[in-house]
Amino acid sequence: MKLIVAIVRPERANEVLEALFMAEVRGLTVSRVQGHGGETERVETYRGTTVKMELQDKVRFEIGVSDHFVEPTVRAILDSARTGDVGDGKIFVLPVERVYRIRTGETDQMAVTPGWPEEESR
Amino acid sequence: MIAQSPEPSAPDTVWMLVSTALVLLMTPALAFFYGGLVRAKNALNTMMMSVASLGIVGLVWALVGYSLAFGRGTGVIGGLEFLGLENVGLEVKGSIPHLLFMAYQATFAIITAALISGAIVERMRFGPYLAFIALWTVVVYTPAAHWVWGGGWLGSLGVLDYAGGTVVHVNAASAALAAALVLRPRRDYGRQALLPHNVPYVLLGAALLWFGWFGFNAGSALGATRTAALAFVNTFLAPAATMVVWMLIELARTGRATAVGVATGIVVGLVAVTPAAGFVSPLGAIAIGGIAAPLSYFTILWRSRTALDDSLDVVAAHGVGGATGALLTGVFARPEWGGSAGLIAGNARQVGVQLIGLLVVAAYSGLATALLIKLVNVVARVRSSQRDEAVGLDVTQHGEEAYTRGEGAVLVMPSISAPATRSTDESMRAPLEVPA
Numbered sequence: 327m328k329l330i331v332a333i334v335r336p337e338r339a340n341e342v343l344e345a346l347f348m349a350e351v352r353g354l355t356v357s358r359v360q361g362h363g364g365e366t367e368r369v370e371t372y373r374g375t376t377v378k379m380e381l382q383d384k385v386r387f388e389i390g391v392s393d394h395f396v397e398p399t400v401r402a403i404l405d406s407a408r409t410g411d412v413g414d415g416k417i418f419v420l421p422v423e424r425v426y427r428i429r430t431g432e433t434d435q436m437a438v439t440p441g442w443p444e445e446e447s448r
Numbered sequence: 449m450i451a452q453s454p455e456p457s458a459p460d461t462v463w464m465l466v467s468t469a470l471v472l473l474m475t476p477a478l479a480f481f482y483g484g485l486v487r488a489k490n491a492l493n494t495m496m497m498s499v500a501s502l503g504i505v506g507l508v509w510a511l512v513g514y515s516l517a518f519g520r521g522t523g524v525i526g527g528l529e530f531l532g533l534e535n536v537g538l539e540v541k542g543s544i545p546h547l548l549f550m551a552y553q554a555t556f557a558i559i560t561a562a563l564i565s566g567a568i569v570e571r572m573r574f575g576p577y578l579a580f581i582a583l584w585t586v587v588v589y590t591p592a593a594h595w596v597w598g599g600g601w602l603g604s605l606g607v608l609d610y611a612g613g614t615v616v617h618v619n620a621a622s623a624a625l626a627a628a629l630v631l632r633p634r635r636d637y638g639r640q641a642l643l644p645h646n647v648p649y650v651l652l653g654a655a656l657l658w659f660g661w662f663g664f665n666a667g668s669a670l671g672a673t674r675t676a677a678l679a680f681v682n683t684f685l686a687p688a689a690t691m692v693v694w695m696l697i698e699l700a701r702t703g704r705a706t707a708v709g710v711a712t713g714i715v716v717g718l719v720a721v722t723p724a725a726g727f728v729s730p731l732g733a734i735a736i737g738g739i740a741a742p743l744s745y746f747t748i749l750w751r752s753r754t755a756l757d758d759s760l761d762v763v764a765a766h767g768v769g770g771a772t773g774a775l776l777t778g779v780f781a782r783p784e785w786g787g788s789a790g791l792i793a794g795n796a797r798q799v800g801v802q803l804i805g806l807l808v809v810a811a812y813s814g815l816a817t818a819l820l821i822k823l824v825n826v827v828a829r830v831r832s833s834q835r836d837e838a839v840g841l842d843v844t845q846h847g848e849e850a851y852t853r854g855e856g857a858v859l860v861m862p863s864i865s866a867p868a869t870r871s872t873d874e875s876m877r878a879p880l881e882v883p884a
């Protein structure tokens with residue numbers, strides 16, 4: 327099992343979600359974050375106060391997947407999040423020691439595989 | 449038509465001073481209404497599109513527009529005798545100082561230009577937009593105002609437009625339609641849900657628009673008269689009817705009355721009663737407001753399923769509302785309430801005259817607007833770049849954010865921190881010099 331953490335542009339977040347659903351990746355967490363990735367800073371002015379905005383808004387995806395799902399997930403994010411400019415973000419693939427599904431107590435592989443019966447009713 | 453008297457009427461002058469301020473408030477109100485309906489990354493740009501009109505169109509009107517609209521001139525365009533406010537002084541026009549009349553009319557020109565912006569939010573560069581509204585005021589608004597109100601040919605034909613259903617709302621809506629078509633849809637339109645980012649702003653804007661609209665309609669009596677009282681009451685009742693019908697439609701269709709729906713209903717009712725306010729009975733105003741609701745509602749439903757990105761539904765609210773009001777003015781106008789006779793009072797011809805008025809203004813406005821934007825585009829690209837549209841126009845056009853948290857903002861020292869001026873500047877700078 328791996329945990330895939332992807333930091334992407336907020337304006338690409340919808341495309342990423344779409345691509346992940348197309349790739350049949352189910353189960354993810356999204357949060358709004360701020361960060362700096364070497365892009366040129368933005369200059370803003372408020373009544374004579376000029377500031378450089380060093381931190382950019384980003385969206386972070388966290389997706390726990392079984393090993394054979396890593397490749398399609400990463401590919402979906404790469405293709406959908408890329409604009410070609412600095413600041414497109416990063417994808418980290420991390421090893422995961424253990425996963426629990428809270429509802430059933432299932433662990434590991436079973437916990438990151440969608441429960442098929444529920445899938446029908448969704 | 450206008451009797452000259454040596455002294456202005458004090459009560460009339462007071463009411464028109466207040467009305468002018470009320471109508472001026474409608475433009476920042478519109479900024480909130482529109483600003484709340486767009487995404488957070490475009491909130492400031494959208495609000496600026498309205499607020500900037502106060503400056504740009506205000507000046508253009510005083511220097512050029514007023515003369516072309518209200519100068520004697522011909523049936524088609526006004527004269528040049530008031531250019532640069534020449535001959536516009538404290539002499540009496542009607543029963544109020546001429547200068548005040550000019551300022552009152554300026555507030556109408558300002559909001560009409562601002563209304564157009566609702567169709568082209570989130571995708572137009574700001575500089576070309578400013579050029580566009582300046583040109584639009586001269587080329588489109590002033591002739592239309594002259595035709596109907598300034599002694600032009602539509603007024604002579606008998607078109608009834610109490611406070612601007614045709615001149616302001618149909619005019620702006622037709623321009624909005626043309627502008628949306630020329631600028632093409634936003635890149636995310638039809639691919640993502642583009643949701644209002646601040647619904648309380650939308651309600652605040654609608655409420656302030658209603659407040660200001662009392663100056664718009666009751667002020668169009670141009671004095672503290674009985675007609676002003678009628679227009680005031682009609683301006684109160686028509687949006688009430690529209691809002692109630694709107695909520696009932698929503699409840700019947702989806703089981704839920706929405707805040708954005710109520711705000712839209714208020715605006716549609718205000719638009720619909722505008723041409724009728726001083727000509728119809730209060731019950732007529734309620735009927736006009738009620739009838740406008742389903743027409744506008746279903747236009748919005750239909751429009752949002754088409755490729756037409758009239759982003760904030762200027763056509764559905766101001767075009768359909770304004771046309772409905774203009775035509776129904778021809779139906780409900782009654783001599784005993786101050787209008788000439790309409791259909792109900794036995795004059796079917798009035799409906800035809802109303803139709804001619806709004807078709808002429810809509811056709812001229814649409815064509816001229818499309819040409820103007822294409823003309824501006826020759827000089828400076830009107831459409832924002834794909835990247836700017838993605839990042840948002842607040843940052844890219846204005847270098848500001850509506851909701852900045854200030855995290856990661858590094859102060860750029862102004863150039864006065866150079867050694868030459870250091871001594872005078874030391875106290876201000878001291879707390880900022882944090883050791884690295």
